[in-house]
Amino acid sequence: MRTSPILLHRPPPLRPTRPFSILGALFLSLPPQSITILIYNPTRNTTDSAFSRCTGRRVASTMPTANLSHPRPHLLVILLIILKASSTFPVAVAQDERLSADAKADAEVLLQFKEGLANPANSLSDWQQGKTPCNGRTNASAWSGVICTNEGRVLGLQLEGMELSGKLDLTILAKLPTLRVLSFANNNFKGSIPALNMVTNLRAAFFSMNQLSGEIPADAFSGMGNIKRIHLDNNQFTGSIPKSLAELPKLAELRLDGNQFQGVIPELQQDTLQSINVSNNALEGKIPDKLAKMGADLFMGNKNLCGAPLQTCTSSPTSSSSSESPSSAQNSTSIGIIVFIVVILVATVMVLFFLKKRRPENMTEHQFELPTSHHNTNNSNKKTDDLDAGPEISNSSKMGSPNHHRSGSSGGHEQGKLVFVVEGRQRFELPDLLKSEAEVLGSGSLGCAYKATLVHGSSMVVKKFKDMNRVGKEDFEEHMRRLGRLSHPNLLPLVAYYYRKDDKLLVTDYVSNRSLAHFLHGDRRMRAALDWSVRLRIVKGVARALYYLYEELSVLNVPHGHLKPSNVLLNSSFEPLLSDYALVPVVNQQHATNAMAAFRSPERRQLGRPSKKSDVWCLGHLILEILTGLSGTQSDDSSQHQQGQVHDLSLWVASMPEDEWGEKVIDADLMRAVSGSPNLDTVKALLRIALACCEPDMEKRLEMKDAVEMIEGLGAPGGGETNKDSAPLLQRTEENEDAHFSSVAI
Secondary structure, eight states, rough: OOEEEOSSOOOOOTTTTTTHHHHHHHHSSSSSEHHHHHBOOOOOOOOOHHHHHHHHOOOOOOOOOOOOOSHHHHHHHHHHHHHHHHHHHHHHHHHHHHHHHHHHHHHHHHHHHHTTTTOTTTTTTOOOOOSSOSSSSSSSSSTTTEEEHHHHHHEEEEESSOOOEEEOHHHHHTTTTTEEEEOOOSSOOEOOOOOOSSSSSSSEEOOOOOOEEEEETTTTTTTTOOOEEEEESEEEEEOOOGGGGOOOOOOOEEEEEEEEEEEEOOOOOOOTEEEEEEOEEEEEEOOOOTTTTSSGTTTTTOOOETTTTTTTTOOOOOOOHHHHHHHHHHHHHHHHHHHHHHHHHHHHHHHHHHHHHHHHHHHHHHHOOOOOSSSTTTTTTTTOOOOOOOOOSSOEEEEOOTOOOOOOOSSOOOOOOOOOOTTOOOOOOHHHHHHSSEEEHHHHEEEEEEEEEEEEEEEEEEEEEEEOOOHHHHHHHHHHHHHHTTOOTTTTTTTEEEEEESOEEEEOOOTTTTTTHHHHHOOGGGGGGGOOHHHHHHHHHHHHHHHHHHHTTTTTTSSSOOOOOGGGOOOOOEEEEEOOOTTTSSSSSSHHHHHHHGGSSHHHHHSSSSTTTHHHHHHHHHHHHHHHOOOOOOOOOOOOOOOOOOOOOHHHHSSSSSGGGIIISSSSHHHHTTSTTHHHHHHHHHHHHHHHHHHSSSTSSOHHHHHHHHHHHHBBBSSSSTTTTTTOOOSSOOOOOSSOOOOOOO
């Protein structure tokens, strides 16, 4: 039988895209008896084949100098590898082709949608033909305002503050099968509300601060069984609030304030509903009982709303009542006065009785009572801690009294249990915390924190948040699980959480060396511990942790959101540990705006919201505080800084000539340590990086990746070379396991 020899000389060039599959197909297509392997060896005269010995396949010789008399197992290994690759490579190619096709399809949909938009600020200039928004390897996007899944599909559009107008054609966007969130807030869109229910799987819709108008159809939200958050505030809508809102089983947050809605509020009975704002409309009638526990400010500014939490509803006066005689009116007035006096007397007696009964309790149990003060950042005794590292502790919770009922809490004390998000940790229950010895650590803009020493000797930090009702329980727990999966040497890990409607507890490890704010802005003698090597180590550790957050939580608009010295804890080796990160999605929006560091960025003042670069701005300010020893609101009267109140540290540093930095900007203790050494140049280089991070123009500000690379490139302490001991920073982190959108993602 004729054989088909395979000569091991230079073969004709193969297509580079599939070398293994073509070669594998060549081997597999030949029958076993017709495979011949010829290896030319000018030093031997016999022919043998290790391949034939192992496979039983006949080897024919057509050249007298071919020799395989000694087995060569490596040839067989190579062949097996080639055959294996040939079987898997087509699968990988097919998968890549499918991902590429999906990405291209999504890109075409977005480009079609873009055609209907007016974009005078050219905010969507990177939406271009021939490019795709998602790469399928991370959830980062190459197109502005696009949120991607790890599978390379479009998860959401966050086109906020881009001066967009034109047609919001959601019938086009409905072609995106994985679309879960739409945000067109703070733009110039006009006309009627778009057809939201065309995108049936939508989880969140944000259309705040536009010029949308007209009546919203009653069935506008029919069929949207997955939507959780709807923001239509600050538009010009009229007519009745659509009744289909009452049919949304997962609705958690609804904003309709700042419109011209009329009529009554629909009977919203969803247990998932956490927040509703209908203030500043023309609504009337009784507020549904289900909403009675909401804040009164959420209903203010309407025509004639009544019922809890506003004034009690009364029946409309009749004509007979309006024509009452003067004597009847006088009698009614007298009765009203008497009733009022009786109520005052009863209330006074009850208050006195309560105080009398409570007094001995406070005297005997004072040592167990948790602190009642909060939002006390101006207290000079607590200034060094400024513990936004912790939220406030309940005014009435007591460590020795786990069954104590919180005064004013609806439903009394809802005894639950801690949920641990980190595996392998020693378990304890909520009563263990409540019974433990407590030490107040301090208070800050988010509340207060305390140290709890458990019976087995370990210490934990318990933080209580009252302004953390932005999302419902399901989304809150989902976000906590996401935070529990984070792992980085410079992040303080979340250990456990406790959920209750009115307040939340977050439990972390206790860090003994206190915060960076304590060393920078507390007792000046403490600053001596921050030599140049320590300060550079802190900056690099913070930068690495921030970059990690940006990689793992890239779907968040502000991955940290509250970076400042009091939220940088230092362990015994002065390694930094970031705390209070990624809380913007769950903190009440108004409180976040008033209290969190990212909301002080220039774009917050310019655009009304923070951006992806707000954390970069916070990083720059943190570096400036580390290098100058000043805080952004510190009045410094030293001879080194005769500038009075420093309201914006970055602007003040930028206004100083570089040749005066050593005398007027750099912290005096640090300057004495680095003066005359190469480290002074490194300090100044770090100052320049900090100023580039604080650039007021968001477009000119450094990207987080660029800022971190520049920081990592700074010289090692004591020399001018790159720090070779620092761990590689910009390696790809593991893909976020939770790639799918949740309503807390933005």
